[in-house]
Amino acid sequence: MSNAISPTRQENYPEWYQEVVKAAELAEHSPTRGSMVIKPWGYALWELMQKGLDGLIKETGHENVAMPTLLPLEFFEKEAEHVEGFAKETMVMTHYRLKLDDKGALIPDPESALEKPYVLRPTSELMFGHMYSKWVQSYRDLPILLNQWGSVFRWEMRTRLFLRTAEFIWQEGHTAHATEQEACDETSLMHQTYNTFLRDFLAVASIPGYKTPDELFPGAIHTLTLESMMQDKKALQAATSHYLGQNFAKASDIQFLDQNGDRQYAHTTSWGASTRMVGGLIMSHSDDDGLVLPPRVAPSQVVILPIYRKDEEREQVLAAANDLVKQLKASNAFGESVRVKIDDRDLRGGEKSWQAIKKGVPVRIEIGPRDLAKNQVCLARRDKGPKEKEFLAIDAAVTAIPAILEEMQANLLAASEARLEANTQFIEDLDSFKAFFENDGGFAVAYWSEAAIDHPILSELKVTPRCIPLEGQTEEEHTCIFSGEKTSTKVVFAKSY
C-alpha cells in the first residue's frame, strides 16, 4: 500500500519533513527571505502550545510583559561575548521614511537615515536589563520574574520551516535575583518546566543537561538544555535556560542595596522556547501518512465526517453530527472540553478522511444513514492504519473518545522515550565513536574533557556535544576519549538540527 507522503522517512528524511509540513498545511515559505507564513492549522497548533507553556510559566510565578522589538544598537556594545555571538546575524533598521527616487523607484529616504540605528531584537537580555536597572533599587525589588512572547530576528543563511527561520516566534523569560543560588534555582526550575511541557503536552522525551562551554549562550555562565531525539536519531535542542551570573547585570548596571546596605550586582537568568518546538513535534511523531499530533495540542481532536447522498439524509446525518459535537464538547480530555469539528465541505469522503490523516487529527468519526439506523458511528484512529475502523454505539463512542485521546498521548510519549533509550549508547573509545556515527548513529555518551573541544573528528562526523546530562554522572575518574585527559564528565554527542 502506498503512503500519503512521498518520499517516506526511510527514503529521504529531510524531504519527508518538508512534505509533511506542506500536506498538513502547517506553514509555507513567504516572500520575505528566510521567513515563513504559519497557516491556520499550524497557528492553531502553536496557540495551544503557547497556551500550555504560558500556563506553566505563570504557575511558576512569572508575569508577561511587552518590550520593544527594536533595540538601540549601542546596547550591543555593552556585553562583548553577547555581541560577538549575535553580530553576524543581526538585522538593522536604519531609515524611517520612504521616497521615490529619480527613476520612480521606492527607496529609503536618505534624509531619514538614523544617526543611531536600531537592531531587530535577536534576543532581549539587554532591553530587559536596561529596564531592570531602572526598576531595581533594593533587595526588596527582587526577584523580578518576567516573560514575553514575541518575534525575534536572526539573519540565517540556510532556513527550514519551523526549524530555522530568519523570524521566529518565541517566549523569552528574563529574571533578576539577589543571589547566585536563587538565580541558579530559577534556571533549573524553568529547565524542569520546559521538560514538563515537552513531556506532558508534546509527548517528547529529552535528555536534560548542561551545555558544554563551546555551546553556551553568548554571555552565559551555564546553559541548561533539553535534547530530544528525532526519528532520524538526530538531536533537536528543544529549549534552553541560562544562568547569566552578573555579566548582564554589569553590562546593564542592575544594582541593588542588599540587607546590609551594600551595593551589589543582581544575578540574572534568561530562558526561551520557540516555534522550533513545532519542528521537533513533527519530527518526533509523524509517519509516512503525514502529521501525527499529540491529542493534547491537536487543534481538532476529533473530526466528524458526515456521509450522505440525498437531501433528507443530509439533514438527518447533520443533526446527529451536531448532537455528537454537543456530547463530545461536554466531555473532558486532559481537563478540557474535547475539541471537535464537523467537516461538511463538499468533497469526497475519502478525500476528507485523507486530509484529516495528513493533518494529524487524532480521531475520525464517520456517520452515515446506515450507521444512524443502527445508532452507531464508525471510529478511526490516527495511530492505526488509515483503513482500520471500528463500529461503536454512539454512547459508547462518546465515553471512549476522551480515554482514546489520553491513551494516544501516553503512547506517543512512551514511543519517544523508547526511541531515546534504544538509540542512546555508551561509547568507550574513538573508533567505536566513529563507527557509531558512520552507521546508524543516535546519541553517543562518552567521557569528555574540555580539551576535546574542536577535536577534528567532531566536525568530520558533523557531530556536536549536545549536553552534559544531569543524570548518570559520578566522581569516578576516567579518560576523555578525544584528548586522553583525565575526566569524570560524561557528555552526550549527536548530529543535530
Added chain:
Amino acid sequence: MSNAISPTRQENYPEWYQEVVKAAELAEHSPTRGSMVIKPWGYALWELMQKGLDGLIKETGHENVAMPTLLPLEFFEKEAEHVEGFAKETMVMTHYRLKLDDKGALIPDPESALEKPYVLRPTSELMFGHMYSKWVQSYRDLPILLNQWGSVFRWEMRTRLFLRTAEFIWQEGHTAHATEQEACDETSLMHQTYNTFLRDFLAVASIPGYKTPDELFPGAIHTLTLESMMQDKKALQAATSHYLGQNFAKASDIQFLDQNGDRQYAHTTSWGASTRMVGGLIMSHSDDDGLVLPPRVAPSQVVILPIYRKDEEREQVLAAANDLVKQLKASNAFGESVRVKIDDRDLRGGEKSWQAIKKGVPVRIEIGPRDLAKNQVCLARRDKGPKEKEFLAIDAAVTAIPAILEEMQANLLAASEARLEANTQFIEDLDSFKAFFENDGGFAVAYWSEAAIDHPILSELKVTPRCIPLEGQTEEEHTCIFSGEKTSTKVVFAKSY
C-alpha cells in the same frame, strides 16, 4: 480630601492620563524612540482584552495565522494611495550584520547592505494579498477569512503611551471574497463585532459610522469606524473596518475563476484594533484616584488584603483568605471563574489598599482577626469612595461579589452611554459650531457635503470629521453648514486623539 492622582482630570487632562498610567503601573517609555514597555498589570489587562476579542473573531469564522513582520519594500510600489499613506512613517531594515568600525564603534556592516531592503510592517494588506494570490484559484477557495496578532511599526513624531506609539500591538484581519456584497457584509460584520467587544468587554459606548473620504484608510473604498467619547469629550477612534474593493486584489493579483469560468479579481477587506483601545479604556472610566477597570477585563477582579499583627493571627487570617479565594474561584462572573488574588506583601494595609485603588481593582476585601471572630469580611468597591466600606458575612460576600462585578460593568457602560448622549449636539450653523468647540465641546452633528473637506474652520478649531453615523441619516435635503451646498448627509465632528 485629596486624590491619589495629581493633577486631576479637571486640572490637566493630558497629564492626569500620564499619571494614571504611571500610578497603575500599566506601561512606561522605553529607550527605543516612541516605543513603550507594557508592564505586568498593563499586559495582563491586554491579554484579557485580546482573549475576549480573539474569541469574537473566531466565533465569526476567522482563523489566526502569522505572516512575516518584514515586507519586501517593492510591495509598496503596488498600490499608489497605500504607499502615499504610509511612506512618511515607514521604518526600513537595510542591513543584516554588525561590525566594529575603525574607532571600535559598532555599526551596520556596509557589506551587509541589502539590495532590496525590507519594511517593518505598518499594516499587512500587501503581504496577505501576496499569499492570497497564491492560494486563490477558483471561487471554491473563497472566502478566505484570516486574522493575525502582532506588532506594527509607524515612525510617529509625537507619541503617548498606548494612544500613539511607534510600535504597537494589534490584530489585523484580512479577508478575500468573490463578490462586493459579501465583502461589504464582512466589513460590517467586523465593525459590529468591534462594537460588541467595546460595549460588552470594555464598557465603552461609541458612535458607529463611515469615515468621510478625507479620513479613509489609504486605498480603501469605504472605512467603518467606532468613535468613542473620552471624559474630556474628545473622540477616540477605537477600531476600523475597511472595504478595499478590488484595489488591493489588483495590486496583489488575487484572481479567481468564477462559477461561469470567468477570471475575476477578488474583493478584499481589512479590519484592525490595537493597544490604543487600552488608552480609550483608561480615558473612558478612570477617575482622580487612578485607573478604573471594567471588571470583565480586570486582571484581578478581587484583591484580598489580610490584616494581622502577630504570627498566630497571620496563620489564621491567611487560612481564611485562602479559603475565600477557593470559594470565589468556584463562583462565576461573566461566565468565568472569579479572578482573585491575596496581597500578602510586607507593606502597610493603607498602602496596599491605595495601590489596589490606583490599579483599578474592582473589589477589595479586608480580613482581620476581629472580622474572623464575627465570621465577616470588610468589602470596598472601586466605584465608591476610597474609605467607604461594608461589612458582610463571608458567605454573603461570596454570593454578592459576582453580582457586584456585573453591576459595576453595567454601570460603567451606562455612564459611557450617558456621557456620549449628553455631549453630542446637533449644530445648525457655523457660528454655533464655532461656539460649541470654543466652549465645552463634545460631538457636534452637522450637515456636511464633500465640499466641506479642508474647510479652514476645522483646522482652526482642531476639529475633524469623525464619521458619517449609521443611524439618524435621512433622504431629506439640507444645507452643508460649511460649504452651503445641498446635502442630506450628517457628520459627527470632534476634537480627537
